[in-house]
Amino acid sequence: MDDSIIIMMLCVSIFLGAVALFAFLWAIKNGQFDDEEKFLNATKFDGEDELNDAVSQENKRRDLKKDYRPE
Secondary structure (H helix, E strand, O other), rough: OOOOHHHHHHHHHHHHHHHHHHHHHHHHHOOOOOOHHHHHHHHHHOHHHHHHHHHHHHHHHHHHHHOOOOO
């Protein structure tokens, strides 16, 4: 490989890394990662009724797909 290609690839990779770092720091500053307990609360407060409703809705959706026949 030519030295200019290696230098160009190095510059592009450093630039893309800097853009990714900037985007990550911007997301932290704007509070994108502040919701620490979202998934824990979602599972903690799910009751048996909600889970049964989700299963029945999934079964209905699967049955509708099975019964659907394009014309």
